[in-house]
Amino acid sequence: MALLQIAEPGQSAAPHEHKLAVGIDLGTTNSLVATVQSGEARTLTDLAGNAMLPSVVQYQADSIVVGERAAAAATQDPANTLISVKRFLGKTQAEIEKSYGQLPYEFCEHDGSLAISTVAGAISPVTASSEILKALKLRAEDSFAGQDIMGAVITVPAYFDDAQRQSTKDAAELAGIKVLRLLNEPTAAAVAYGLDSGQEGIIAVYDLGGGTFDISILRLHQGVFEVMATGGDSSLGGDDFDSLLVDYFKKQTGVSELSASVLRLFINKAKACKEALSQYQTVNVGLEFDGQSHKVEVTRETFDELALSLVKKTLRSCRRAVKDAGIENEEVLQVVMVGGSTRMPIVRSQVAAFFDKEPLTSIDPDRVVALGAALQADVLVGNKPDSDMLLLDVLPLSLGLETMGGLVEKIIPRNTTIPVARAQEFTTFKDGQTAMSLHVLQGERELVDDCRSLAKFSLKGIPAMAAGAAHIRVTFKVDADGLLSVSAMEKSTGVQAEIQVKPSFGLSDDQVANMLKESMTNAKDDMQARMLKEQQVEALRVVEALEASLATDSALLDEQELGALKAEIAKLVAVRESATTPAEIKAAIEAVDNASSEFAARRMDASIKKALQGQSVDEV
Amino acid sequence: MRYFELFAIPVDYNIDLATINKHYLELQRAVHPDRHASSSSRDKLLAVQNAAEINDALQTLKHPVKRAEYMLSELGVDIRAEQQTLQDPLFLMQQMELREELEELENAADPDAAIAQFEAQIKQLDKQYSSELAAQLASNDEQQWQAAADNIRKLKFVYKLRDELERIEDSLFDD
Numbered sequence A: 001m002a003l004l005q006i007a008e009p010g011q012s013a014a015p016h017e018h019k020l021a022v023g024i025d026l027g028t029t030n031s032l033v034a035t036v037q038s039g040e041a042r043t044l045t046d047l048a049g050n051a052m053l054p055s056v057v058q059y060q061a062d063s064i065v066v067g068e069r070a071a072a073a074a075t076q077d078p079a080n081t082l083i084s085v086k087r088f089l090g091k092t093q094a095e096i097e098k099s100y101g102q103l104p105y106e107f108c109e110h111d112g113s114l115a116i117s118t119v120a121g122a123i124s125p126v127t128a129s130s131e132i133l134k135a136l137k138l139r140a141e142d143s144f145a146g147q148d149i150m151g152a153v154i155t156v157p158a159y160f161d162d163a164q165r166q167s168t169k170d171a172a173e174l175a176g177i178k179v180l181r182l183l184n185e186p187t188a189a190a191v192a193y194g195l196d197s198g199q200e201g202i203i204a205v206y207d208l209g210g211g212t213f214d215i216s217i218l219r220l221h222q223g224v225f226e227v228m229a230t231g232g233d234s235s236l237g238g239d240d241f242d243s244l245l246v247d248y249f250k251k252q253t254g255v256s257e258l259s260a261s262v263l264r265l266f267i268n269k270a271k272a273c274k275e276a277l278s279q280y281q282t283v284n285v286g287l288e289f290d291g292q293s294h295k296v297e298v299t300r301e302t303f304d305e306l307a308l309s310l311v312k313k314t315l316r317s318c319r320r321a322v323k324d325a326g327i328e329n330e331e332v333l334q335v336v337m338v339g340g341s342t343r344m345p346i347v348r349s350q351v352a353a354f355f356d357k358e359p360l361t362s363i364d365p366d367r368v369v370a371l372g373a374a375l376q377a378d379v380l381v382g383n384k385p386d387s388d389m390l391l392l393d394v395l396p397l398s399l400g401l402e403t404m405g406g407l408v409e410k411i412i413p414r415n416t417t418i419p420v421a422r423a424q425e426f427t428t429f430k431d432g433q434t435a436m437s438l439h440v441l442q443g444e445r446e447l448v449d450d451c452r453s454l455a456k457f458s459l460k461g462i463p464a465m466a467a468g469a470a471h472i473r474v475t476f477k478v479d480a481d482g483l484l485s486v487s488a489m490e491k492s493t494g495v496q497a498e499i500q501v502k503p504s505f506g507l508s509d510d511q512v513a514n515m516l517k518e519s520m521t522n523a524k525d526d527m528q529a530r531m532l533k534e535q536q537v538e539a540l541r542v543v544e545a546l547e548a549s550l551a552t553d554s555a556l557l558d559e560q561e562l563g564a565l566k567a568e569i570a571k572l573v574a575v576r577e578s579a580t581t582p583a584e585i586k587a588a589i590e591a592v593d594n595a596s597s598e599f600a601a602r603r604m605d606a607s608i609k610k611a612l613q614g615q616s617v618d619e620v
Numbered sequence B: 001m002r003y004f005e006l007f008a009i010p011v012d013y014n015i016d017l018a019t020i021n022k023h024y025l026e027l028q029r030a031v032h033p034d035r036h037a038s039s040s041s042r043d044k045l046l047a048v049q050n051a052a053e054i055n056d057a058l059q060t061l062k063h064p065v066k067r068a069e070y071m072l073s074e075l076g077v078d079i080r081a082e083q084q085t086l087q088d089p090l091f092l093m094q095q096m097e098l099r100e101e102l103e104e105l106e107n108a109a110d111p112d113a114a115i116a117q118f119e120a121q122i123k124q125l126d127k128q129y130s131s132e133l134a135a136q137l138a139s140n141d142e143q144q145w146q147a148a149a150d151n152i153r154k155l156k157f158v159y160k161l162r163d164e165l166e167r168i169e170d171s172l173f174d175d
Helices: A068-072 A093-100 A127-142 A163-175 A184-199 A238-253 A260-279 A301-326 A347-357 A368-380 A509-522 A527-556 A559-578 A580-597 A597-611 B002-006 B016-032 B041-062 B064-074 B090-109 B111-130 B133-140 B144-171
Strands: A021-026 A032-037 A040-043 A056-058 A065-067 A081-083 A107-110 A112-118 A121-122 A151-156 A177-182 A201-208 A213-221 A224-233 A282-289 A291-299 A334-338 A390-392 A399-402 A407-412 A420-427 A437-441 A454-459 A473-480 A484-490 A498-503
Touching: A021 A127, A021 A184, A021 A368, A021 A559, A032 A368, A040 A127, A040 A368, A056 A068, A056 A127, A065 A068, A065 A127, A068 A081, A093 A107, A093 A484, A127 A163, A151 A163, A151 A184, A151 A368, A163 A454, A177 A184, A177 A368, A184 A213, A184 A224, A184 A334, A184 A368, A184 A509, A201 A301, A201 A347, A201 A473, A213 A260, A213 A301, A224 A301, A224 B016, A238 A260, A238 A282, A238 A301, A260 A282, A260 A301, A291 A301, A301 A347, A334 A347, A334 A368, A334 A597, A390 A580, A390 B016, A407 A420, A407 A473, A420 B041, A420 B090, A437 A473, A437 A484, A454 A484, A473 A527, A527 A559, A527 A580, A527 A597, A559 A580, A559 A597, A580 A597, A597 B016, A597 B041, B041 B064, B064 B111, B064 B133, B064 B144, B090 B111, B133 B144
Parallel strands: A021 A151, A151 A177, A201 A334, A224 A390
Antiparallel strands: A021 A032, A032 A040, A056 A065, A056 A081, A107 A112, A112 A121, A201 A213, A213 A224, A282 A291, A399 A407, A399 A437, A420 A473, A437 A454, A454 A498, A473 A484
């Protein structure tokens, strides 16, 4: 069969051309970007050779500084230097203050969501995160002579809820990055270790980062990484160990009220002290501020005593995850350590005692997540068509709906493998009722007030009927990224109810679109040109994907169907060349999509049938 | 029955978990959205739907009560959405007693032993009500199906007790 050929200078259409795809570890303290080259994952460095980019953004009146230089400015300019903003994603001010106590920022509300006041205006955690992502994107493009990034796998803590995941995705969109997948950090680490060792069996990934803690129990089997259970705490990390030391410094120096810049000094000293204690038994900390000079001695024993209750808290999550996985501690073959905070000796010894096994630290705990993400990005972008790797992840926290009396009814329980779809039926309780509101929550507790509110939906356009006669079927879908979407339908009439989503946290779609527009005008970027280019890339992707499918499965179509589909593809190829507006290409892509829907359905059915004939689809 | 066909296993309440798990992985390898990441958006949408259905089928087949309810509904007796209609005073009385016992567990002199003992009772009940299910669900007799429905209703109580017990165990762990 003759294949369509589209090629133009600098952009070959050869199906197995290596595409640039990256894995990004957007961390609380540090962020990294990695890619696969010649079959091996490696982290990309800046010009000075550093792989880690401090997740710090300093806002000045007319410029934005990201990374090391921003971090260095933190003590002088604490209010405008945003550190550990990942902890604020998808949160309210009240929650942040409750979790983290005193912080050197002035929080405010911007457009109905949380922001931080800086000299450059109100900055949302999403915007600040997008600056970090932009810096990493630039690093990757510079490393490959300006080659465009086709997509990125961005890691998130496994225990991130829907609002936090959505915020991360929004940040990527603002940074102009195509997200191939949000991947859970422990799963990424398991990929890096699993592909490294090739071992099979059950592994536990203990991931203690700067601001979050995750535990995942996975089963490795013939390239499949099946998450059996996950647990953790999305606001427990290295920063909390620092703040224990800050409190200790306060007690030892007798200084209780700290200004923003002295607080930042204490936090920096605490972090350095904690890191030094991983090597030394005793550390002397000098604290000089406001003309005062103090010396505080901290022994490892003292620190371990302070830290023990936090470490025990992580072990409780481990116990629950092991139980949720339906296994016993002895069945865990390997324990993998991830995150810089696992360098603390007290963490290593407690985890070793809990699992009765020496934990693995052979891959740098700071880089392992980015490396795993790069390996998956490489597969997802199509660079490894023969790979049999498959990651099956779970929903970390139960999803539920508010019912009478402020109680939560669970719709999808935690640790359900995703993607997943569940439907629930509701009825009206008044004659002629045409609207209904639903409150979606995430969490394990029974009371609405103890769970996280994700969104309030109002269903409108329900046909007027007698009370109890309408059957409204509400379907909750969680995709492979762990993101929730909701749809509703009245069953007897088939009327699609209109859903208005009001996210309780984070940003609405409109807000993201506005921010995107703003950022483009600010950068004096030609928005039209950028969108045109995006659509051209998308069109190329669509054509390549269809060609690859046709190359293997064109027999599923009869001659007429095949001809019609090919004609639409040829049209798209032509429009892609000639179009002057993104809308033209978009319409042509939609036409191809429609023309290929039957083909897609037949291919899917065929692949399901083939799967159980012991034949891989790729071999046919 | 679609779920059994999907996993290419015989329609039987007694299932072979190892085969199901093996076939599950093969199916996901074929349909999972990540295997279609560079396909058209139509392909991707289908992939998500199929993967979700396979996940749902697995959850249903793996869970003893959900599996029984599913088989029964395929036979035309759908009790999944019903409000409780169990009319067995003796059983309900026994349940109330067990519930009281459950609430006292936390205050037991030796909670671990009390929990273990209670767990054994639950297992016994589970066995009692599920032992006839396979035969009842395999029969062609409407009366047998109704008997199965009654057993499933009772099993639901038993599983609820088990969930409660788990919650109590969890809270003891946390102290």
